[in-house]
Amino acid sequence: xxxxxxxxxxxxxxxxxxxxxxxxxxxxxxxxxxxxxxxxxxxxxxxxxxxxxxxxxxxxxxxxxxxxxxxxxxxxxxxxxxxxxxxxxxxxxxxxxxxxxxxxxxxxxxxxxxxxxxxxxxxxxxxxxxxxxxxxxxxxxxxxxxxxxxxxxxxxxxxxxxxxxxxxxxxxxxxxxxxxxxxxxxxxxxxxxxxxxxxxxxxxxxxxxxxxxxxxxxxxxxxxxxxxxxxxxxxxxxxxxxxxxxxxxxxxxxxxxxxxxxxxxxxxxxxxxxxxxxxxxxxxxxxxxxxxxxxxxxxxxxxxxxxxxxxxxxxxxxxxxxxxxxxxxxxxxxxxxxxxxxxxxxxxxxxxxxxxxxxxxxxxxxxxxxxxxxxxxxxxxxxxxxxxxxxxxxxxxxxxxxxxxxxxxxxxxxxxxxxxxxxxxxxxxxxxxxxxxxxxxxxx
Amino acid sequence: xxxxxxxxxxxxxxxxxxxxxxxxxxxxxxxxxxxxxxxxxxxxxxxxxxxxxxxxxxxxxxxxxxxxxxxxxxxxxxxxxxxxxxxxxxxxxxxxxxxxxxxxxxxxxxxxxxxxxxxxxxxxxxxxxxxxxxxxxxxxxxxxxxxxxxxxxxxxxxxxxxxxxxxxxxxxxxxxxxxxxxxxxxxxxxxxxxxxxxxxxxxxxxxxxxxxxxxxxxxxxxxxxxxxxxxxxxxxxxxxxxxxxxxxxxxxxxxxxxxxxxxxxxxxxxxxxxxxxxxxxxxxxxxxxxxxxxxxxxxxxxxxxxxxxxxxxxxxxxxxxxxxxxxxxxxxxxxxxxxxxxxxxxxxxxxxxxxxxxxxxxxxxxxxxxxxxxxxxxxxxxxxxxxxxxxxxxxxxxxxxxxxxxxxxxxxxxxxxxxxxxxxxxxxxxxxxxxxxxxxxxxx
Numbered sequence: 001x002x003x004x005x006x007x008x009x010x011x012x013x014x015x016x017x018x019x020x021x022x023x024x025x026x027x028x029x030x031x032x033x034x035x036x037x038x039x040x041x042x043x044x045x046x047x048x049x050x051x052x053x054x055x056x057x058x059x060x061x062x063x064x065x066x067x068x069x070x071x072x073x074x075x076x077x078x079x080x081x082x083x084x085x086x087x088x089x090x091x092x093x094x095x096x097x098x099x100x101x102x103x104x105x106x107x108x109x110x111x112x113x114x115x116x117x118x119x120x121x122x123x124x125x126x127x128x129x130x131x132x133x134x135x136x137x138x139x140x141x142x143x144x145x146x147x148x149x150x151x152x153x154x155x156x157x158x159x160x161x162x163x164x165x166x167x168x169x170x171x172x173x174x175x176x177x178x179x180x181x182x183x184x185x186x187x188x189x190x191x192x193x194x195x196x197x198x199x200x201x202x203x204x205x206x207x208x209x210x211x212x213x214x215x216x217x218x219x220x221x222x223x224x225x226x227x228x229x230x231x232x233x234x235x236x237x238x239x240x241x242x243x244x245x246x247x248x249x250x251x252x253x254x255x256x257x258x259x260x261x262x263x264x265x266x267x268x269x270x271x272x273x274x275x276x277x278x279x280x281x282x283x284x285x286x287x288x289x290x291x292x293x294x295x296x297x298x299x300x301x302x303x304x305x306x307x308x309x310x311x312x313x314x315x316x317x318x319x320x321x322x323x324x325x326x327x328x329x330x331x332x333x334x335x336x337x338x339x340x341x342x343x344x345x346x347x348x349x350x351x352x353x354x355x356x357x358x359x360x361x362x363x364x365x366x367x368x369x370x371x372x373x374x375x376x377x378x379x380x381x382x383x384x385x386x387x388x389x390x391x392x393x394x395x396x397x398x399x400x401x402x403x404x405x406x407x408x409x410x411x412x413x414x415x416x417x418x419x420x421x422x423x424x425x426x427x428x429x430x431x432x433x434x435x436x437x438x439x440x441x442x443x444x
Numbered sequence: 445x446x447x448x449x450x451x452x453x454x455x456x457x458x459x460x461x462x463x464x465x466x467x468x469x470x471x472x473x474x475x476x477x478x479x480x481x482x483x484x485x486x487x488x489x490x491x492x493x494x495x496x497x498x499x500x501x502x503x504x505x506x507x508x509x510x511x512x513x514x515x516x517x518x519x520x521x522x523x524x525x526x527x528x529x530x531x532x533x534x535x536x537x538x539x540x541x542x543x544x545x546x547x548x549x550x551x552x553x554x555x556x557x558x559x560x561x562x563x564x565x566x567x568x569x570x571x572x573x574x575x576x577x578x579x580x581x582x583x584x585x586x587x588x589x590x591x592x593x594x595x596x597x598x599x600x601x602x603x604x605x606x607x608x609x610x611x612x613x614x615x616x617x618x619x620x621x622x623x624x625x626x627x628x629x630x631x632x633x634x635x636x637x638x639x640x641x642x643x644x645x646x647x648x649x650x651x652x653x654x655x656x657x658x659x660x661x662x663x664x665x666x667x668x669x670x671x672x673x674x675x676x677x678x679x680x681x682x683x684x685x686x687x688x689x690x691x692x693x694x695x696x697x698x699x700x701x702x703x704x705x706x707x708x709x710x711x712x713x714x715x716x717x718x719x720x721x722x723x724x725x726x727x728x729x730x731x732x733x734x735x736x737x738x739x740x741x742x743x744x745x746x747x748x749x750x751x752x753x754x755x756x757x758x759x760x761x762x763x764x765x766x767x768x769x770x771x772x773x774x775x776x777x778x779x780x781x782x783x784x785x786x787x788x789x790x791x792x793x794x795x796x797x798x799x800x801x802x803x804x805x806x807x808x809x810x811x812x813x814x815x816x817x818x819x820x821x822x823x824x825x826x827x828x829x830x831x832x833x834x835x836x837x838x839x840x841x842x843x844x845x846x847x848x849x850x851x852x853x854x855x856x857x858x859x860x861x862x863x864x865x866x867x868x869x870x871x872x873x874x875x876x877x878x879x880x881x882x883x884x885x886x887x888x
Contacts, residue, residue: 067585069725073675074577076548077705081537083568085526086704088582093525104520117648117696118612123566124527125700133518138532141511163782165828168562168814204561231517252561254698256569260530261521281513338607370612372816384609 085124094125095192100181105133106232108175110196113322113343114329118370119170119200119378123254126199128261129175131296132232135281139265144211144249148225148286151216158251158265161206167248168204169271170377172345174317176274176301179428180421183409186429186440191327194428194440198345200378203269205250208243212287221287225294226268229283236277237291238270242315246271246376249282272347272376273315274422276301306417317347319406320425321354321381321398332387332436340367340383346400351379353399358385360393360429360443361408367396392432393443409442529568538569539636544625549577550676552619554640557766557787558773562814563614563644563822567698570643572705573619575740576676579725583709588655588693592669592730595660602695602709605650611692612648613715614821616789618761620718620745623872624865627857630873630884635771638872638884642789644822647713649694652687656731665731669738670712673727680721681735682714686759690715690820693726716791716820717759718866720745750861761791763850764869765798765825765842776831776880784811784827790844795823797843802829804837804873804887805852811840836876837887853886 085092094109101107111127128134139158147153175197181187188194212224217240224243228234238247248269251258258264263280270277276296291297291313303311321344326332340358344351350373355364367381381396397406409426431441529536538553545551555571572578583602591597619641625631632638656668661684668687672678682691692713695702702708707724714721720740735741735757747755765788770776784802788795794817799808811825825840841850853870875885 067581067673069579069581070673070675070677070727073549074574074579075704076577077551077553077572077574078540078548080705081539081553082529083538083570083572083703083705085567085700086580086702086708088708089701092700094527095525096522104522105517107521109521109525115701116699117610117701118646118699120564120646120699122698122700123529124568126527128521128527130518130521133520135513135518136530137511137513159777165783165812165826166561166785166814168824202562202564229511229514231514233514254566255560255562255564256529256536256566257533257559257561258530259527260519261524261527264530264532283514333603339609341610368609370610372818374816380612382609 092125094127097188097193106131108197110192111199112192112329113196113198114191114324114327116324116343119343119372119380120254121199121201121378123201123256123259126201126253126259126262127175127197129197129275130230130232130261131234132230134261135228135230136260137229137265137281142265144266144282145284146211146215146287147284148288149218149221150212150287151218152214154211154215156211161249161251161266164206164210166204167207168202168252169246169248170200170202170372170374171269171271172198172200172376172378173275173278174198174320174345174347176276176314176317176422179424179426182426182428182440183421183424184418186442189328189440191322191324192329195322197275198343198378200345201253202255203248203250204252204255205248205266205269208247208249208268208285209245211249211285212243215287217287220289223288223291225284225286225288225292226277226279226282227284227286228263228279229281234276234279234296235292235294236279236297237294238277240287242270242273272317272349274301274317277315301422303416303420303422306419311416314423317345318423318425319346319348319351319398319400319404320344321351321396321406322428323356323394323396323430326394326432326438327430328438328440331438332432334436335387335389337384337386340385340394342367342381342396344369344379344381344396344398345377346398346402346404347376348404349375349401351398352401352403354379354381355397355399356381356383357395358392361395361427364397387432389434391434393441394430394432395427397427536569538571541632541637550575552641554636555643556636556773557640557642558635558768558771560768560787563787563816563824564698565643565645565822567645567700567703570645570697570703570706571619571641573641573719574674574676574705575678576674578705579672579674580704581673581709581725586709588710588726589728590655590659590731591728592732593662593665594656594731595662596658598655598659600655605693605695605710608650608654610648611651612646612696613690613692614644614646614816614818615713615715616642616644616820616822617719617722618642618764618789618791620720620758620761620866623868623870626870626872626884627853627865627868628862630886633772633884635766635768636773639766641719642822644789645697646699647692647694648696648699649692649710649713652691652693652712652729653689655693655729656687659731661731664733667732667735669728669730669732669736670721670723670726671728671730672707672723673725678720678723678740679736679738680723680741681738682721684731686714686717716761716793718745718761721759745866747860747864747866750863755860758867761789762867762869763790763792763795763842763844763848764788765840765850766872767800767838767840767874770838770876770882771874772882772884775882776876778880779831779833781828781830784829784838786811786825786840788813788823788825788840788842789821790842790846790848791820792848793819793845795842796845796847798823798825799841799843800825800827801839802836805839805871808841831876833878835878837885838874838876839871841871
């Protein structure tokens with residue numbers, strides 16, 4: 001993010017705080033902390049209901065003041081055959097970072113995870129990452145070929161795939177480069193940018209195992225190649241064991257057919273593993289006896305170590321978490337009781353526990369995990385909290401069912417050096433300033 | 445639906461079948477049922493990949509034919525800050541029935557449940573039912589009052605509500621009149637219209653119990669009134685026991701803030717109970733010592749019995765299910781293996797079992813229930829099936845965890861007569877014709 005962009009964002013935060021203050025109208029923040037919320041007020045006083053424009057015609061400011069939306073018929077039902085968010089939520093959108101990539105066709109935009117309530121990502125907000133732009137493929141033109149070390153090479157139409165027994169599961173998809181810019185310090189002042197290359201939706205499709213069994217895998221088959229139909233020909237090698245375990249040839253997300261930018265009509269779902277392996281616009285599955293060492297698993301998506309060698313085939317996404325509110329985009333709006341909210345996930349199974357610190361990692365409290373806690377899915381966590389108006393360092397750390405604990409950056413760097421931009425799953429720190437604004441900071 | 449509309453729909457089905465046939469190109473349906481799918485073909489023959497327009501420049505029709513979407517850069521990532529479905533899915537929309545109500549402000553549109561893969565409804569497809577049109581309320585103008593038999597009458601702003609510990613759950617919302625037109629026979633030839641006044645999303649909000657406890661309920665308090673801020677002043681009485689059990693004051697659906705047509709910024713969630721009680725644009729909660737007998741629980745939303753009395757306070761939605769594919773909108777596209785798909789739900793808890801019959805209720809098979817099977821939520825079921833090209837009568841029946849079995853219409857009518865339009869949870873029958881078209885029929 002450029003300094004200019006960063007400044008713009010911080011001033012936007014200030015505006016948010018100012019707007020909130022004025023939204024409370026003539027009621028000043030109560031200093032009485034025995035009351036649960038500073039914003040509540042006893043009924044019977046002035047300014048009770050609909051204190052906005054509706055009060056203009058009610059100079060006495062006494063109930064019952066009847067706002068316009070209670071007085072006049074609203075919009076009828078046939079206006080929106082496919083509904084969209086209300087105008088007041090127009091700030092909840094995916095965003096990109098212009099300087100990050102050379103062209104928009106090989107770029108990324110980010111999920112506004114600070115706006116998500118819970119573990120499901122709405123389809124319209126799932127981040128995009130393309131290597132050659134978004135392919136647009138009519139379902140009647142779609143074909144999926146299975147070839148290589150199989151008894152019966154096959155080609156499936158889209159309608160063929162719909163005739164197989166389906167399977168549906170919630171899974172997170174995280175880009176290997178999520179939080180990558182943070183490897184060498186606090187670079188981006190917004191959780192949408194530091195952690196927003198992730199989404200979690202309900203995928204429906206045919207188990208890849210079903211289709212491979214239709215083709216019949218020869219005993220020499222040990223790997224598959226998944227190949228995309230987009231202009232980048234995105235291709236990845238996947239061990240046969242994983243292909244036969246929990247992979248889906250998916251045609252649906254959150255109950256409706258895939259969005260074009262998520263690979264319509266068909267993408268691969270590779271639960272828990274890095275996002276570029278979830279090949280979109282899936283065109284071909286080849287069965288082979290060894291890995292292909294394609295471009296996207298050699299020059300890209302490997303981690304350069306200090307000794308000049310590379311960590312290769314870094315498939316699984318290790319346990320990770322982040323506080324989404326407060327965050328740079330969600331400043332603290334006032335002292336007193338409120339809730340710390342965040343997301344945790346692991347490519348190795350379920351999240352077992354999330355700890356939250358408000359003093360930069362010295363003391364930790366256990367957060368509440370919200371049901372459903374599912375394997376290789378986002379998990380929503382919350383922790384009630386009361387802010388005293390002083391500077392605070394917020395952190396979260398995830399522990400998954402294997403016992404793995406989300407590491408500090410120092411531990412990651414000691415093992416991998418400072419060259420990598422992939423697989424940064426370290427603990428994130430937010431500084432809550434005395435004015436409520438929140439900044440991305442690096443400790444130690 | 446008028447005859448004209450109905451004819452239009454049937455001819456649309458025919459077109460769908462024709463389109464599917466031509467999409468398979470020169471490959472005729474295989475009569476060989478040992479092969480799992482009639483549409484698969486051995487690779488190596490002509491017409492393998494991208495058989496659409498991409499073949500135009502490849503007269504030899506041999507691989508590798510490289511379609512345009514593999515040859516040219518696609519659309520970049522910044523084009524859609526809030527994503528929409530791809531053009532090929534433009535038929536997947538909510539639909540209304542013009543003659544059903546006098547005006548669109550007091551009307552309904554229907555969820556295309558035949559297009560849903562799984563139990564989650566995308567936000568853009570959740571049916572709408574308004575009594576005075578859709579209110580549009582800016583969050584800074586929103587207030588929620590709690591008054592009546594409480595120790596401390598309170599008013600909450602929107603930001604106040606966001607500071608309470610949230611709770612999130614999947615729940616179905618079904619209109620009491622869903623399937624109501626079918627009470628006296630098979631009226632509407634489409635599952636979107638017969639069963640589409642339902643949706644199931646992940647609601648997030650504050651437990652109503654939390655807010656009532658903030659206000660402090662006097663011992664004389666036994667009921668609450670939930671009042672909407674829309675022009676109809678939608679109001680319902682709810683027993684305090686339910687209010688303190690599982691109701692949510694919700695501000696979010698499927699991870700993003702409520703859609704305007706679902707009550708933005710705040711609606712009541714009353715799990716398992718009829719949809720009109722889930723008051724949208726929630727303005728006020730009053731605690732009282734008896735029910736209010738408001739308009740919407742006396743002249744409406746009661747069932748007129750043959751003896752002239754009314755079934756009142758018919759809150760819970762009994763167990764119900766429907767096959768969504770095949771259905772009038774999802775004709776059978778060919779003989780051989782395929783999957784029967786459907787949805788089941790109960791306002792009394794979890795679905796325990798779904799039975800499916802292909803012979804009009806003589807024999808039954810147990811369908812697969814897809815995880816997650818949640819309380820007061822939709823449950824997706826499937827059953828692999830092979831069609832032999834003959835006429836078939838398809839039915840499903842749900843059994844919930846209380847042991848309740850979804851009834852036949854005859855049993856409902858014997859108990860309640862023929863005047864009612866509410867709470868029709870009877871078994872639905874689809875006739876699969878020899879040409880694959882599907883019709884809504886009534887047995888017996």
